[in-house]
Amino acid sequence: MRNKQTSQKTTLCGIEVLLVRDHVKRMNLRVRPDGSVRLSIPYRCSRELAEQFFASRIDWVKAQQELARQTAQAQGTSLTPESIQSDKETLEDKLPEIFGRYETAMGVRCSRWRLRHMVSRWGSCNVKTGVITINTELARLPSVCLESVVVHELCHLRVSAHNAEFYALMDTYYPHWRRARQILNANPPRR
Numbered sequence: 001m002r003n004k005q006t007s008q009k010t011t012l013c014g015i016e017v018l019l020v021r022d023h024v025k026r027m028n029l030r031v032r033p034d035g036s037v038r039l040s041i042p043y044r045c046s047r048e049l050a051e052q053f054f055a056s057r058i059d060w061v062k063a064q065q066e067l068a069r070q071t072a073q074a075q076g077t078s079l080t081p082e083s084i085q086s087d088k089e090t091l092e093d094k095l096p097e098i099f100g101r102y103e104t105a106m107g108v109r110c111s112r113w114r115l116r117h118m119v120s121r122w123g124s125c126n127v128k129t130g131v132i133t134i135n136t137e138l139a140r141l142p143s144v145c146l147e148s149v150v151v152h153e154l155c156h157l158r159v160s161a162h163n164a165e166f167y168a169l170m171d172t173y174y175p176h177w178r179r180a181r182q183i184l185n186a187n188p189p190r191r
């Protein structure tokens with residue numbers, strides 16, 4: 001006889017979790033876009049084992065919840081000239097340090113960077129003039145996105161095409177770029 005799926009709300013490591021016993025071979029942990037946590041475990045798995053598994057992934061869970069919170073916040077605000085100005089100021093505070101850090105690491109330097117609200121791209125690099133443009137919408141997303149876009153545009157100062165050499169540079173100087181790309185694709189610039 002097949003067991004029915006059962007679920008219960010419980011608290012693991014201080015976090016509310018929906019614990020689901022299901023026909024699964026191994027434990028599976030998910031953080032939904034609203035920040036809620038779901039852990040599915042095989043029927044015969046003990047609660048202790050589930051708790052151990054959860055504890056080993058607690059940093060990941062907290063990071064995902066923070067990301068969900070920031071993303072929800074970003075989507076909840078409307079686009080106005082004032083909000084764009086406020087995003088500009090946020091980025092003007094952050095970018096000098098980020099550009100400085102990666103320019104030093106990569107041994108490149110842009111001639112200058114500027115901020116602009118754009119609807120179809122996160123950043124751009126004019127390889128002739130060395131001017132890098134960064135989308136003000138990045139102020140609304142986790143900093144992994146901003147850093148990834150900065151490194152992407154700096155890589156263009158070395159390699160203009162999106163070829164294997166380009167992505168090898170990204171892997172070297174910003175290995176988190178794939179995670180950033182997922183977030184960027186899921187949160188397109190507001191119009």
Ligand SMILES: [Zn+2]
Nearest residue numbers: 152153156162
């Ligand atoms: Zn590019």
